[in-house]
Amino acid sequence: xxGDARLERKVGRGANGPKSNHSLRAVMILMSLxxxxxxxxxxxxxxxxxxxxxxxxxxxxxxxxxxxxxLVKFHxxxxxxxxxxxxxxxSDEEIGGIGVRLFHSRSKDVATLLAELKARxxxxxxxxxxxxxxxxxxxxxxFSSLWGLLNTGQVIGxxxxxxxxxxxxxxxxxxxxxxxxxxxxxxxxxxxxxxxDLAANVWSAPTSFTVTIGGQNITCAAGTHGFNxxxxxxxxxDDNNHGSHCSGTIGAVGNNGVGVxxxxxxxxxxxxxxxxxxxxxxxxxxxxxxxxxxxxxQIFGANANVRVLSNSWGGGGFSQALLDExxxxxxxxxxxxxxxxxxxxxxDSAPFYPASYNAPNVVAVAATDNRDQKASFSxxxxxxxxxxxxxxxxxxxxxxxxYSFFSGTSMATPHVSGAAALVLSVCxxxxxxxxxxxxxxxxxxxxxxxxxxxxxRLNVDNAIRACSGPPTPDFSLSASPSSQTVxxxxxxxxxxTVTPSxxxxxxxxxxxxxxxxxxxASFNPASVAGSGSxxxxxxxxxxxxxxxxxxxxxxxxxxxxxxxxxxxVVASATADFSLSAxxxxxxxxxxxxxxxxxTVTPSxxxxxxxxxxxxxxxGGATAxxxxxSVNTSGSxxxxxNAGNKTGTFxxxxxxxxxxxxxxxxxTLIVTx
Numbered sequence: 001x002x003g004d005a006r007l008e009r010k011v012g013r014g015a016n017g018p019k020s021n022h023s024l025r026a027v028m029i030l031m032s033l034x035x036x037x038x039x040x041x042x043x044x045x046x047x048x049x050x051x052x053x054x055x056x057x058x059x060x061x062x063x064x065x066x067x068x069x070x071l072v073k074f075h076x077x078x079x080x081x082x083x084x085x086x087x088x089x090x091s092d093e094e095i096g097g098i099g100v101r102l103f104h105s106r107s108k109d110v111a112t113l114l115a116e117l118k119a120r121x122x123x124x125x126x127x128x129x130x131x132x133x134x135x136x137x138x139x140x141x142x143f144s145s146l147w148g149l150l151n152t153g154q155v156i157g158x159x160x161x162x163x164x165x166x167x168x169x170x171x172x173x174x175x176x177x178x179x180x181x182x183x184x185x186x187x188x189x190x191x192x193x194x195x196x197d198l199a200a201n202v203w204s205a206p207t208s209f210t211v212t213i214g215g216q217n218i219t220c221a222a223g224t225h226g227f228n229x230x231x232x233x234x235x236x237x238d239d240n241n242h243g244s245h246c247s248g249t250i251g252a253v254g255n256n257g258v259g260v261x262x263x264x265x266x267x268x269x270x271x272x273x274x275x276x277x278x279x280x281x282x283x284x285x286x287x288x289x290x291x292x293x294x295x296x297x298q299i300f301g302a303n304a305n306v307r308v309l310s311n312s313w314g315g316g317g318f319s320q321a322l323l324d325e326x327x328x329x330x331x332x333x334x335x336x337x338x339x340x341x342x343x344x345x346x347x348d349s350a351p352f353y354p355a356s357y358n359a360p361n362v363v364a365v366a367a368t369d370n371r372d373q374k375a376s377f378s379x380x381x382x383x384x385x386x387x388x389x390x391x392x393x394x395x396x397x398x399x400x401x402x403y404s405f406f407s408g409t410s411m412a413t414p415h416v417s418g419a420a421a422l423v424l425s426v427c428x429x430x431x432x433x434x435x436x437x438x439x440x441x442x443x444x445x446x447x448x449x450x451x452x453x454x455x456x457r458l459n460v461d462n463a464i465r466a467c468s469g470p471p472t473p474d475f476s477l478s479a480s481p482s483s484q485t486v487x488x489x490x491x492x493x494x495x496x497t498v499t500p501s502x503x504x505x506x507x508x509x510x511x512x513x514x515x516x517x518x519x520x521a522s523f524n525p526a527s528v529a530g531s532g533s534x535x536x537x538x539x540x541x542x543x544x545x546x547x548x549x550x551x552x553x554x555x556x557x558x559x560x561x562x563x564x565x566x567x568x569v570v571a572s573a574t575a576d577f578s579l580s581a582x583x584x585x586x587x588x589x590x591x592x593x594x595x596x597x598x599t600v601t602p603s604x605x606x607x608x609x610x611x612x613x614x615x616x617x618x619g620g621a622t623a624x625x626x627x628x629s630v631n632t633s634g635s636x637x638x639x640x641n642a643g644n645k646t647g648t649f650x651x652x653x654x655x656x657x658x659x660x661x662x663x664x665x666x667t668l669i670v671t672x
Contacts, residue, residue: 057131060110060317065128066282068105070113071095071321076516076547078122081580081601085664087113088584094215095284096291097483097567098328099548100321102129102214102284106583130283130316132275148390149263151370157393157405161370167390167415168443168461169263172422175464177254178264179425183306184250184417185226185293185334187286188243188313190236190273192399193225195244197259201251203270205234206303211295212483213288226271227292229285236271240279241398243271245406246312248397249414250421259403260395263418263460264425270296270306275313283316286354287325294332298482307424307434310417311338312410314352323357330361331552331565333476335431337417339409340366340379346451347381356384361431363438367391367412368457372445378409380451386439388448389415389458419460427467428474428501430562441466473504477555477562479536484566487604488546488573491539494566496553498528505530506557512536514551516570518544521551538568546572546603575606578662579655581638585667588642596638596666598653600630607632608657614638615652619645619670642670 056067074080080101084092091104105113110128117126148154149169151161183203193202202225210219213232220227220234228236238244247262247269254265272293274285296304309329316322326336336359341352347364355364367375368388375392379385391412398404420434429437441463442456449455476499484492498508507529512521518541523534536553547570554563578601586594600610611629620643625636638653649668654661 058110060114060128060130064131065110065316066131068109068113069129070103070110070117070126071100071129071284071319072103072117072126073098073100073124073321075122075124076545076549081578083117083120083123085580085582085584087116095321096214096287096325097212097295098287098321098324098550100287100324125320127319127321128283128317130319132281132283132286132313132316148370148394149261156370159370162372165368165370165372167263167419167458171461172464173265175468176422176425178251178266178422180266180268181302181305182308182421182424183268183270183297183304184308184310184421185270185272185306186243186247186250186310186414187272187274187289187293188246188310189240189275189277189279190228190238190243191225191247191269191271192238192244192397193236193271195248195397195399196401197252197256197397198244198247198269200253201262201264201267201269203268203304205296206300209296209299211292211299213291213295227273227289229272229274229288229292230276230281232288236273238271238273238399239277240275241404242275242279242312242406242410243273244399245394245396245404246310246410246414247271249394249411250310250418252397260397263415264422267418267421270304272309281313283319283322286313287322290325290329293334294329295482297332297334298478298480301478306334307431308335308337308417308420310414311336311354312408312413314339314341314354316353318351318353322354323359326354326357326359326362328550328565330359330431331563333431333562333564334361335363335420335434336361337363337365337413337420339413340364340381340385342377342408342410343379344377345379347379347384351384352379355379356381361435363387363416363435365389365409365412365416366448366452367407367409368445368447372447372457374447374451375407375409377407378412380448382451383453385451386453387416387442387456387458388412388445388452391415416458419458419463422460423464423467426464429467430474430476437463437467473500473502473506474560475500475504475506475508475531475555475557475562477508477553477564479553479564479566482566483569484538485569485571486538486540487571488540488544489542491537492568494536494538494553495533496523496536496555496564497533498531498555500531506560508555508557510534510536511554511556512538512551513554514549516540516544516547516549516568518542519568519570540570542573544570546570572604575604575608576660577602577606577608577610577633577655577657579610579653579664581653581664581666583666585669586640587669587671589671590642590644590646592670593639593641594668596640596653597635598625598638598655598664599635600633600655602633608660610655610657612636612638613654613656615654616650618649619643621645621649621668621670623651640668642668646670646672
């Protein structure tokens, strides 16, 4: 939308009612001149930094990925310590809340890590940590055109628009101008939460709270506005412009006499930053950013009711880990709106992720211009791209109280995200119904016929009127706490809560899935009528495998079915320990010396002292440990002094604690 069209709408909806057509044209001309002056006065606002932290990369499957890193998920019985040793891992980090680990190897490249870890029977999947880039504005002059919330045929960028080639926002505003009840999380470069046209519509934490991202506890202060997955902090301040621009399209404050108006005049926008100042990020960062929004919703409920994730980014290869996280967002009732991409290509034959993921909550968005033509840069797909939305010369907020015109499917995406939030401000819909509402109420246009699922362009007025009649009785389901840890053979409890809407008074019956072997779940009461809570008791057995499990709690009332997820961590009840040694191999000359680090990791209630010994030394070689034993957990340095004999030797390090004994092997190569 152009600046003049937005300002015209604000004047036209004043206290004295709509302006006449002659007055409307006069206001538009005046505001157009005003917008031109603004852009001349602040040319820097149109620039996007290409900087960012340098990052060592490799090309994998034709795409950039972080060098020496992979995302890996083990089966519950996986031997992580052995895998770390074999792959020469020097960094092991938990990612998100789906049991995925980020491995970094000292010596092995991505291709080697993929081949070796895929061959392990205890690995569920392994994949590169792809580099992801924001879908920034194409800068080719042929991309210049205009799209807006109200298209009256105005000329911007030298192109005359087609009246009515817009999303009909002004008509939708007769029904609603937005609400703060539902949160839109912008998964992007962050948000300028100090911007005069955004500040009032930015989500703020009502109290301090703690999330667990990749096994790390992160405490956020009251009043913080989201998450930064790059620094693992609670400050999502934008340092690029891209995320702030998308945020303004979703919910720049309307009717305030300042700048522009978003699809929602009133909104609640959460920053979920994982793209850096240069617009780049990683798959791992995206997973962590999304995980934060899920946990914030689970913690605060109605005070952080994230219903829409706006994702104007892409370019990495297929990631099962990211798909798992998107499915987790779906289980937590979140629509995942994604940019179709700016390559001008067919996503049916050349998938563009995350828009091409086959998940029920994904909505893939192409870009159209102010003549209802597909933008020349926009990706498409008869079966993989759902609809079009404004994406050419969109004016919105940028950092430092500035405004800029950007183009791209990045700009089309927040139009759909904003429309979803506007619909939710008056309609009680779950994610599946919300997606259907948006896709079933498009304006059919010739340019998208046969190359998108709907063949149409977003029409938020059609969507909001289709569902804003008498409310449909429904309910939502939530569960707390989000995670519980239990020892094998013990039990733990969660609380499942039913919240009715639209006059719902039915009986909701509960069930649970995803339980590990040897575990069972029961509900008390087994069902609730209208609203209320049930206690889910999960009981494990001594044979339940230790590990982290995602449990899905489902509530059913007739044809209405809703689900939510919680995490169950099963700890070993057997007091034991494991032994590992690094590095896996050392090379020294005759009569030289070297060291290895031997690490004891306890499990269950183990609290014994572990003493060390080594075998396999030949040719006069000797070894010593410092300390000679560790209590419960810790490390010891093994110093090996080589003798006169050369060759390759396998040394077996043994840790003994009472009747418990475990070993780890390392290689010693002695040269002349």
